[in-house]
Amino acid sequence: MKEVVNKMDLEEFGFLKLSIPPDTDIKSEIERLRKEKNVVILAHFYQSGDIQDIADHVGDSLALAQAAESTTADIILFSGVHFMAETAKILNPDKKVLLPDLKAGCSLAESCDPAQFRKFVEAHPDHTVISYINTTAEIKALTDIICTSSNALHIINSIPADEKIIFAPDRNLGNYLKSQTGRDMLVWDGACHVHEEFSLEKILEIKEMHPDAKIIAHPECERPLLLVADHIGSTSSLLNFTKKDPGKKYIVATEAGILHQMRKFNSDKLFIPAPPKDSTCACNDCNFMKLNSMEKIYNALRYEMPELTMDSMLIEKSLKPIKRMLEISAKFGL
Ligand code: 13P
Ligand code: SF4
8 A cells, every 4th residue: 555645755855755564575566666657767887786786777877868868668767866867857858757866966066056157158158168967957058068978088079179168067077088188178176076085095005905906997086096097987988998808806996886787797806996085984985876775766666756857948958968969979889
């Protein structure tokens, strides 16, 4: 029997606070509900292993945006963070998009205030605005082309070489792209709290103990760490590297959820999560990503809540730069 839903819970907690009988087989119930309601479950690599294992698509931000664009499901359940579910909604304004916990935000997206960003863009009218997908829809609406860490180099190289660029919001990714392309680029001063928390000192200590280990890092990490990395790339690029590389040990400098896929595909290799500066916290787990759980997914499927809703004008304005990203990515076979 269904419990009475208190919608106030959504405002207060971000999810439905409903108890689940202890004998419930949550995994099979999710399976039953997703078929019954024609739901596609999209999960980012930073989700916990149990969620990754029940998803229809597990991937990085680009792959999940592509999966959202092409889905024929009636409902999209996005197990990731708010900007990812928002992108799915922008691409599918007529579909119901569920986010198991509405408080699953992103410190990087929050580091770019729309009013300040508008002023910045207006002050540089001769610049093409490229924004990372880790932004709110308001920022996307002020952007010419969206990118992810998988396609950022292709997106930048697809625009004329003399075109000046504004890149937002990640300073580490932006400066990395600037160094790789040599482009005239103004970089917004935002950052992700997870990727700036890795300790280079502790990573180098691990490297001393395992000299054969390769350091692999997401470009949201700080420059000194990127300078010692053997491979830099998006979550899918890091995963692919570990599949193809003949090495046996890796120190992984990105959110720890990706290790689930790495270990699944490479049972004979050792993956060491890069430690954070503060050893008393589990800072290499994104607290926002890890708000999602199997229980919350189950309740979200049962009650079709929390639903992500958006203003139609904002959807219209933010769709254009996302579509441009998807078109350019398709041209490059990404
Ligand atoms: P990816 O583009 O690799 O999925 O990265 C997303 C993200 O949130 C990184 O912190
Ligand atoms: Fe945002 Fe960082 Fe979490 Fe990625 S890891 S979702 S950039 S806070």
